[in-house]
Amino acid sequence: MRHAWRVSDVRTAEQALMATVPPGALMQRAAAGLARRCAWLLEQRYGRCYGARVLLLVGSGDNGGDALYAGARLRRRGASVSALLLTPDRAHRGGLAALRAAGGRVVTELPDALELVLDGITGIGATGGLRPAAAQLAARLPELRAADGGAPPVVAVDVPSGVAVDTGDVPGVALPADLTVTFGCLKPALVVGPAAPLAGRVELVDIGLDPYLRSGPAVSVPELPDIAAWWPRPGPRASKYTRGVVGVATGSAGYPGAALLSVAGALAGPAGMVRYAGSAASQVVTAYPAVVVAESVAAAGRVQAWACGSGLGQGHAAAAVLRSVLAAPVPVVLDADALNLLVDGSFAGALRERRAPLVLTPHDGEFSRLAGRDPGPDRVEAALQLAARTNATVLLKGDRTVVATPAGAAYVNSTGTPALASAGTGDVLCGLLGALLAGGVPPAEAAISAAYLHGWAGRRAERAGPVTAMAVAAALPTPDSILQGTG
Numbered sequence: 424m425r426h427a428w429r430v431s432d433v434r435t436a437e438q439a440l441m442a443t444v445p446p447g448a449l450m451q452r453a454a455a456g457l458a459r460r461c462a463w464l465l466e467q468r469y470g471r472c473y474g475a476r477v478l479l480l481v482g483s484g485d486n487g488g489d490a491l492y493a494g495a496r497l498r499r500r501g502a503s504v505s506a507l508l509l510t511p512d513r514a515h516r517g518g519l520a521a522l523r524a525a526g527g528r529v530v531t532e533l534p535d536a537l538e539l540v541l542d543g544i545t546g547i548g549a550t551g552g553l554r555p556a557a558a559q560l561a562a563r564l565p566e567l568r569a570a571d572g573g574a575p576p577v578v579a580v581d582v583p584s585g586v587a588v589d590t591g592d593v594p595g596v597a598l599p600a601d602l603t604v605t606f607g608c609l610k611p612a613l614v615v616g617p618a619a620p621l622a623g624r625v626e627l628v629d630i631g632l633d634p635y636l637r638s639g640p641a642v643s644v645p646e647l648p649d650i651a652a653w654w655p656r657p658g659p660r661a662s663k664y665t666r667g668v669v670g671v672a673t674g675s676a677g678y679p680g681a682a683l684l685s686v687a688g689a690l691a692g693p694a695g696m697v698r699y700a701g702s703a704a705s706q707v708v709t710a711y712p713a714v715v716v717a718e719s720v721a722a723a724g725r726v727q728a729w730a731c732g733s734g735l736g737q738g739h740a741a742a743a744v745l746r747s748v749l750a751a752p753v754p755v756v757l758d759a760d761a762l763n764l765l766v767d768g769s770f771a772g773a774l775r776e777r778r779a780p781l782v783l784t785p786h787d788g789e790f791s792r793l794a795g796r797d798p799g800p801d802r803v804e805a806a807l808q809l810a811a812r813t814n815a816t817v818l819l820k821g822d823r824t825v826v827a828t829p830a831g832a833a834y835v836n837s838t839g840t841p842a843l844a845s846a847g848t849g850d851v852l853c854g855l856l857g858a859l860l861a862g863g864v865p866p867a868e869a870a871i872s873a874a875y876l877h878g879w880a881g882r883r884a885e886r887a888g889p890v891t892a893m894a895v896a897a898a899l900p901t902p903d904s905i906l907q908g909t910g
């Protein structure tokens with residue numbers, strides 16, 4: 424699991440660490456790691472660092488200082504390094520002196536040809552998007568050509584300039600990077616929100632900060648070994664009942680497809696049995712003979728968790744289904760129409776009386792209706808607030824899906840793809856999540872595991888052509904199969 428910390432926590436930790444090392448040592452650690460990765464990138468792309476033309480974009484803070492010191496190191500490795508200072512009178516003095524001493528130059532114009540750009544305009548001290556001079560430079564970077572005829576890669580120093588570091592919002596113009604070399608720890612903008620894809624590949628340079636990061640992380644990013652560790656594995660005495668039975672209450676006469684999709688998702692999970700309850704029972708059992716079907720939730724028999732909502736409709740019948748599901752003393756995941764049914768408050772009593780875990784899986788529109796406001800620029804905070812208000816685990820869908828718990832923990836999924844923004848994929852997610860809950864996985868772990876595998880399946884389906892929800896369901900792997908390379 425990787426973790427990201429907010430700026431105030433990073434600064435507190437940096438101050439504590441700085442008190443234990445000689446002045447300037449941290450910046451040298453950062454610059455050394457940055458220069459090493461830039462040299463590696465130049466060697467990978469052009470076969471050599473020697474002679475490569477490197478441009479430093481230098482802002483007024485320590486982020487620019489990192490770029491200048493790294494530039495000095497690259498110059499000593501034989502690169503031709505020039506620095507464009509956005510505010511020349513405020514550029515980092517020590518860094519500038521080091522660059523000049525190593526034989527680097529200051530330029531006032533963007534060169535025509537370059538092999539590498541280092542973005543040291545702003546780091547964690549940024550406020551707002553790029554200011555006009557930097558924004559104009561950023562707009563001209565795609566015109567540049569490297570020796571091999573391609574566009575020179577951009578390496579962001581710590582974070583891409585122009586992003587809101589704590590939230591992952593992009594409030595104005597930002598400079599996209601191919602690689603971000605970040606120092607000490609991840610920051611939220613590298614993993615969540617529209618900023619995350621602008622970071623490109625993210626590499627962490629250890630500057631010794633870990634022991635000083637004493638607060639909890641702003642957001643955690645589970646990785647495949649975490650998902651694998653949470654995935655239930657049947658023991659030798661397992662039966663379909665001990666593995667868990669998931670109930671699926673989705674679909675309606677108008678939307679029988681939603682039932683098929685959520686059942687397909689549930690079948691890909693770790694539960695021992697899938698029961699379907701609803702009006703699409705005959706379609707479901709025809710498509711999936713292993714599913715045990717019933718006409719209603721009451722007639723479905725025992726289940727260990729319910730997945731409810733996709734394609735349910737919003738009339739009286741749908742409300743009755745939701746009421747039965749909420750009355751069951753087992754974990755429940757609610758999606759789509761079930762979320763919309765919650766909006767008018769008529770289920771407030773049923774929700775208050777529940778003791779078993781509840782997971783809500785809204786997209787932005789459903790979130791807005793439930794929370795009474797858009798998720799806004801801070802998606803992690805928005806999800807946490809809704810989780811606290813509803814006492815439910817909230818899975819806020821997006822390119823980087825966020826999972827927030829009522830206890831205040833937040834996770835972000837790293838496998839998502841915009842290709843999953845297609846009809847019916849959420850139904851598949853809901854079924855899979857229900858099966859994980861039925862298998863005994865706690866709500867936050869179940870939600871983030873489902874998001875991870877769903878994102879992974881979306882990417883896999885994408886490689887085969889336009890993404891359909893059924894293709895996503897068919898591509899759902901188990902974590903072990905991904906780890907073994909057979910997923």
Ligand SMILES: NC(=O)C1=CN([C@@H]2O[C@H](COP(=O)(O)OP(=O)(O)OC[C@H]3O[C@@H](n4cnc5c(N)ncnc54)[C@H](O)[C@@H]3O)[C@@H](O)[C@H]2O)[C@@H](O)CC1
Pocket residue numbers: 437438441449450451453482483484485486487489544545546547548549550551552553554557580581582585606630
């Ligand atoms: N504090 C530490 O111990 C370390 C800090 N390091 C570096 O220091 C950086 C933080 O340095 P600073 O606190 O000086 O902050 P920044 O380097 O992010 O710069 C802040 C400056 O940029 C200007 N600025 C703010 N928003 C802007 C915008 N939108 N457009 C243009 N200019 C803008 C402000 O006038 C301010 O002077 C980190 O990101 C990292 O790169 C590293 O050297 C590692 C150690």
